Amino acid sequence: MDVFAMRNALLKEYREYIASFITIADERITRYVDESLDEGYLWPDPLIQMNPAFQPAATIETLVQEGVLHSECRKIFRVNKAGIDILGTPMRLYRHQEDAIRIARDGGPYVLTTGTGSGKSLAYIIPIVDAVLQRGSGQGIQVIVVYPMNALANSQEKELHKFLRQGYPIRPNRAMRVPRDCSATPSGWGFVLARGHFAPSPGSAWNRVPINWCRS
Numbered sequence: 001m002d003v004f005a006m007r008n009a010l011l012k013e014y015r016e017y018i019a020s021f022i023t024i025a026d027e028r029i030t031r032y033v034d035e036s037l038d039e040g041y042l043w044p045d046p047l048i049q050m051n052p053a054f055q056p057a058a059t060i061e062t063l064v065q066e067g068v069l070h071s072e073c074r075k076i077f078r079v080n081k082a083g084i085d086i087l088g089t090p091m092r093l094y095r096h097q098e099d100a101i102r103i104a105r106d107g108g109p110y111v112l113t114t115g116t117g118s119g120k121s122l123a124y125i126i127p128i129v130d131a132v133l134q135r136g137s138g139q140g141i142q143v144i145v146v147y148p149m150n151a152l153a154n155s156q157e158k159e160l161h162k163f164l165r166q167g168y169p170i171r172p173n174r175a176m177r178v179p180r181d182c183s184a185t186p187s188g189w190g191f192v193l194a195r196g197h198f199a200p201s202p203g204s205a206w207n208r209v210p211i212n213w214c215r216s
Contacts, residue, residue, distance in 0.1 A: 004046075011043060018042065054118050057098040060091045060126075068105050069126070070133035077126060081166045097123045105130070121159055129164070 015037050024030045036042075060077045063069040078088035093101070096114050103110045104127030112123050128143050135142060147153040 007046065011040070014043070051115060051117060054115070055095040057093045057095040059093065063093075063098070063101065068102060069130050072133050073126065073130055076129060076163050076168055077122070078163075081162070093122075094119055097126070100124070101126055101130075121156060125156075125160060125163070 018037065019034075022033060024033060060069065061074050064071055064074045074090070075087075077091050079091050081088035096112060097119055100110055100112055100123035104124075112120055114120060124145075128145070132139075132142050145156070147156065
């Protein structure tokens with residue numbers, strides 16, 4: 001596939017579409033508009049960027065050995081859990097992920113801003129799962145995560161299930177549960193993450209759950 005040829009074809013069709021509903025009586029203005037469209041006034045040049053190499057840091061196994069994370073985290077947070085090797089391989093974190101986990105473990109707040117593909121989600125998913133594991137089962141609703149868009153909530157739900165379901169050998173009645181509630185706001189969902197027996201429905205329990213985690 002020639003991506004540049006595809007881009008040029010797409011822009012040609014878009015230009016024709018724009019021109020189809022432009023009717024200008026003055027010839028000078030018409031000529032100026034045509035020249036502007038030909039010069040690509042309505043669309044920028046292709047943007048080519050290089051993603052930075054994010055600094056590697058400790059593995060999940062190392063943080064478990066240090067006592068920073070619960071021992072179950074070494075089984076949950078693994079990579080390449082597919083095919084024959086459904087248990088995957090040990091996960092190595094980026095520096096900003098390890099820093100976020102250590103801050104969260106000490107109970108501190110943080111704001112993380114970093115590039116695309118840098119694993120921002122794991123910087124709060126790992127501390128959340130660790131906190132639920134540390135507190136143990138039978139605690140009911142422990143964490144609420146709120147997203148601004150349903151599409152993002154869907155994506156993050158899949159990310160959670162990838163770690164909590166795929167290749168994680170744990171009995172179903174002790175698995176972490178991630179029910180969704182979208183009744184509070186039409187544009188976003190809050191994940192309710194609980195471990196062990198889960199009795200109350202999310203909608204009936206919003207006002208009774210302390211907000212212990214506020215991580216961005």
